[in-house]
Amino acid sequence: MDPYELATRNTVEVVTDEELRALIDRPVRRVYTGYEPSGEIHLGHMVTVNKLMDLQQAGFEVTVLIADLHAFLNRKGTMEEIRETAEYNRLCFEGLGLRGANYVLGSDVQLTAEYELAVLELSQAITLNRAKRSMDEVGRQMDNPTVSQMVYPIMQMVDIATLGVDAAVGGIDQRKIHMLAREHLPSIGYPAPVCIHTPIINGLDGKKMSSSAGNVISVADSEEEIKKKMKKAFCPPEVENNPVLEILRYHVFPRADAVAIRRPEKFGGDREFAAYEDLERAYAAGEIHPLDLKTAAADHLIDILAPVHDYVCSR
Ligand SMILES: Nc1ncnc2c1ncn2[C@@H]1O[C@H](COP(=O)(O)OP(=O)(O)OP(=O)(O)O)[C@@H](O)[C@H]1O
Ligand SMILES: N[C@@H](Cc1ccc(O)cc1)C(=O)O
The missing domain is CATH 1.10.240.10 (Tyrosyl-Transfer RNA Synthetase)
Structure with missing residues (x-):
C-alpha cells in the first residue's frame, strides 16, 4: 500500500490533506500520539495504535507520549497511581506490535524551564473560553472544570513543539485541541502540525467504548x-x-x-x-x-x- 493510503485509511479527517501529501514527500517525518495512562487499554485506544503502525510502515518516525502529568491534571488519580499504569500501557502498545517507537514519559520532558515558558506564553494568547471548549470531549467532570484542565490543552500544544513532531494523531475528540495548536504554535516559532483524526468506536453495548x-x-x-x-x-x-x-x-x-x-x-x-x-x-x-x-x-x-x-x- 502506498504511504498516502496507509496514512489516510480508516481516518475521519486529515488537516490538511495538502500538508500531509507534502510531509510524505519529505525524507524525515515524525508523528506522535499521547495517551493518558489508563488501567485498561482497549479497542478504542487501539484505533490510534493501528494508525501509528500504518504511519510507521509509511516511513514515519513514531513517538508515543505517555502523558502522566496530563492524566493528573485531568483528575484521573494521584501521580503515584498514574505512574504505575504508565509502564503497563507501554507493554500493551508494544504487545500490539508498536515496537521501535520512541516512548516518552510526559513528566520526563515537561518540567523544564523552556517548556514552562512556552506554556506561559501560549496561556497569555488563549482565552479561557477556547481552552474550556477544547476540553469538552477530553476532560473529566467538565461541568465543574479546574484550572488544571485549562492548563491541559496548552501543555498538549507545547508537547508537539517539545517532541519536535510534524504530525499529531488522535481520536476525533482531540480535534479542538489540535486546532488550537495549529492556530497558535506558529506564534512560538513552531510550524502548525498536520493532524490525523481517527473515529471513535462503539463499545459492545452500542455506546462509546470507554x-x-x-x-x-x-x-x-x-x-x-x-x-x-x-x-x-x-x-x-x-x-x-x-x-x-x-x-x-x-x-x-x-x-x-x-x-x-x-x-x-x-x-x-x-x-x-x-x-x-x-x-x-x-x-x-x-x-x-x-x-x-x-x-x-x-x-x-x-x-x-x-x-x-x-x-x-x-x-
Ligand atoms: N471508543 C473509542 N474509540 C476510539 N478512540 C478512543 C475511544 N476511547 C478513547 N479513544 C482514544 O483514546 C484516547 C484516550 O481516551 P480516554 O482516556 O477518554 O479513554 P476512556 O476509555 O474513555 O477513559 P475513561 O473512561 O477512563 O475516561 C482518546 O483521545 C481517544 O482518541
Ligand atoms: N488528550 C489526550 C492525551 C494527550 C495528552 C498529551 C498530549 O500531548 C497528547 C495527548 C487524551 O485525551 O487522552
Missing part, C-alpha cells in the same frame, strides 16, 4: 473473556452503530488479507471477504447472520490479541 462505561474489550483480555464478551455484544441487523462491524473494519481487516464466515452448508456454506466493504454489503443485505458475524470477529480478535496477552503476562 473504560468507565465497562463496555470494552481490553487488549489484554484472555480468549475466554473475548468469547464471553463478544457473545453478548450488541449486533443490530443494520450497519450503523454496529460495534461488531466496527471491530471487523478497524481491527481485523487492516491485519488480515481476508475474513471468512464459516457456517454449515444448510446455512449457506462458507463465505470469504477480501474487503470490508464487501462484507458490510452482504451483512446489510441480510446474507450473514449476526451470530456468524460475531463468531468471525471473535476468532480474529482472539488471534490478534493473543500475543498482547502473552507479552503483558510474561513481564
Whole structure:
C-alpha cells in the first residue's frame, strides 16, 4: 500500500490533506500520539495504535507520549497511581506490535524551564473560553472544570513543539485541541502540525467504548473473556452503530488479507471477504447472520490479541 493510503485509511479527517501529501514527500517525518495512562487499554485506544503502525510502515518516525502529568491534571488519580499504569500501557502498545517507537514519559520532558515558558506564553494568547471548549470531549467532570484542565490543552500544544513532531494523531475528540495548536504554535516559532483524526468506536453495548462505561474489550483480555464478551455484544441487523462491524473494519481487516464466515452448508456454506466493504454489503443485505458475524470477529480478535496477552503476562 502506498504511504498516502496507509496514512489516510480508516481516518475521519486529515488537516490538511495538502500538508500531509507534502510531509510524505519529505525524507524525515515524525508523528506522535499521547495517551493518558489508563488501567485498561482497549479497542478504542487501539484505533490510534493501528494508525501509528500504518504511519510507521509509511516511513514515519513514531513517538508515543505517555502523558502522566496530563492524566493528573485531568483528575484521573494521584501521580503515584498514574505512574504505575504508565509502564503497563507501554507493554500493551508494544504487545500490539508498536515496537521501535520512541516512548516518552510526559513528566520526563515537561518540567523544564523552556517548556514552562512556552506554556506561559501560549496561556497569555488563549482565552479561557477556547481552552474550556477544547476540553469538552477530553476532560473529566467538565461541568465543574479546574484550572488544571485549562492548563491541559496548552501543555498538549507545547508537547508537539517539545517532541519536535510534524504530525499529531488522535481520536476525533482531540480535534479542538489540535486546532488550537495549529492556530497558535506558529506564534512560538513552531510550524502548525498536520493532524490525523481517527473515529471513535462503539463499545459492545452500542455506546462509546470507554473504560468507565465497562463496555470494552481490553487488549489484554484472555480468549475466554473475548468469547464471553463478544457473545453478548450488541449486533443490530443494520450497519450503523454496529460495534461488531466496527471491530471487523478497524481491527481485523487492516491485519488480515481476508475474513471468512464459516457456517454449515444448510446455512449457506462458507463465505470469504477480501474487503470490508464487501462484507458490510452482504451483512446489510441480510446474507450473514449476526451470530456468524460475531463468531468471525471473535476468532480474529482472539488471534490478534493473543500475543498482547502473552507479552503483558510474561513481564
Ligand atoms: N471508543 C473509542 N474509540 C476510539 N478512540 C478512543 C475511544 N476511547 C478513547 N479513544 C482514544 O483514546 C484516547 C484516550 O481516551 P480516554 O482516556 O477518554 O479513554 P476512556 O476509555 O474513555 O477513559 P475513561 O473512561 O477512563 O475516561 C482518546 O483521545 C481517544 O482518541
Ligand atoms: N488528550 C489526550 C492525551 C494527550 C495528552 C498529551 C498530549 O500531548 C497528547 C495527548 C487524551 O485525551 O487522552
